[in-house]
Amino acid sequence: MSLPRDFLDEIETELAAARRSVTRDRTRTAALNEFRQLALAATNQLGRPITVFDFIGSVAARDERERRLALVRRLRSNSS
DSSP: OOOOSSHHHHHHHHHHHHHHHHHHHHHHHHHHHHHHHHHHHHHHHHTSOOOHHHHHHTOSOHHHHHHHHHHHHHHHHTOO
């Protein structure tokens, strides 16, 4: 990383990084809210606590199962 030309450039660089972080946090929060709703529906459908396998397998459509698997993998790979 090169040095900023001046203090204002430094502030703008940090502000841009903070904005990217906020955007990532908002996107992750929205995805987690969707996961929660889907997991609640699966829990109600099965009438018991669920596993990730239940979550993925609780839908009949293959494309939806694949979408859920991809989302779980992405969620877990981005975990802090």
